[in-house]
Amino acid sequence: AELDPRLVRLLAEHYALSVSGMSTCTGRPVHVVEARHPGGGTVAGRFWIDAATSLLLRRETFDGSGRLVRTSAFTSLDVGPTSPDVMPAAALSEQLDASAIDALRRDGWQVPTTLAGDLELYDARMRTHESEHVLHLSYSDGLMTLSVFAQRGRLGATKLAGFTRQKVSGAPVWVQPSTPERVVWGGGGRVFTLLSDAPVETVHAAVVALPHEKAAKHGLLARLGRGLARLGSWLNPFD
Numbered sequence: 389a390e391l392d393p394r395l396v397r398l399l400a401e402h403y404a405l406s407v408s409g410m411s412t413c414t415g416r417p418v419h420v421v422e423a424r425h426p427g428g429g430t431v432a433g434r435f436w437i438d439a440a441t442s443l444l445l446r447r448e449t450f451d452g453s454g455r456l457v458r459t460s461a462f463t464s465l466d467v468g469p470t471s472p473d474v475m476p477a478a479a480l481s482e483q484l485d486a487s488a489i490d491a492l493r494r495d496g497w498q499v500p501t502t503l504a505g506d507l508e509l510y511d512a513r514m515r516t517h518e519s520e521h522v523l524h525l526s527y528s529d530g531l532m533t534l535s536v537f538a539q540r541g542r543l544g545a546t547k548l549a550g551f552t553r554q555k556v557s558g559a560p561v562w563v564q565p566s567t568p569e570r571v572v573w574g575g576g577g578r579v580f581t582l583l584s585d586a587p588v589e590t591v592h593a594a595v596v597a598l599p600h601e602k603a604a605k606h607g608l609l610a611r612l613g614r615g616l617a618r619l620g621s622w623l624n625p626f627d
Contacts, residue, residue, distance in 0.1 A: 482513060
């Protein structure tokens with residue numbers, strides 16, 4: 389995964405960064421970078437960055453007490469020449485600027501600047517899925533990432549395979565424990581799908597900050613369920 393300059397900026401804003409040394413990953417020399425909580429706190433994340441290509445080869449994240457909670461890594465890597473004809477998947481969607489985001493807000497779309505405390509909106513795109521417009525919002529503090537997909541419609545009450553029905557602040561949601569975790573719910577005439585590697589309390593705070601209905605209604609749950617795998621493919625391997 390290539391290092392996104394926007395995420396590096398957020399990481400530097402929220403954490404204290406230092407190069408802890410050199411190592412190897414997938415047989416390649418790497419720089420090991422640590423992200424610590426401000427004020428000399430515990431390690432929040434550790435990154436193995438390829439010395440030759442600057443690719444992120446491994447990432448570890450830790451909770452507030454310093455316990456390892458998640459590891460993401462390549463098991464092998466073959467670096468070859470890049471082709472100018474290959475376009476990243478993210479470029480196939482319409483990236484939204486500030487004026488386009490303001491227009492969406494005036495049209496009734498919920499586009500928070502921040503979610504769950506320190507997670508900042510760093511990317512917004514309008515995608516097309518099964519002839520429907522899907523708003524894709526990406527939030528991060530540089531370490532944790534959270535993606536919200538929103539489309540017009542209502543969430544039906546039909547059971548969604550692989551998901552369990554739960555309640556967050558009294559609102560029904562459908563949850564699939566996975567990496568990343570997936571949460572689906574409805575509110576304000578929209579259906580939201582949230583994918584995140586953040587802790588459960590952060591995910592719940594994001595759900596509460598967005599519109600949610602107290603009871604499910606007839607709607608597009610079945611059709612949305614068929615598209616969840618596609619939503620996941622829009623994220624990079626370490627999101």
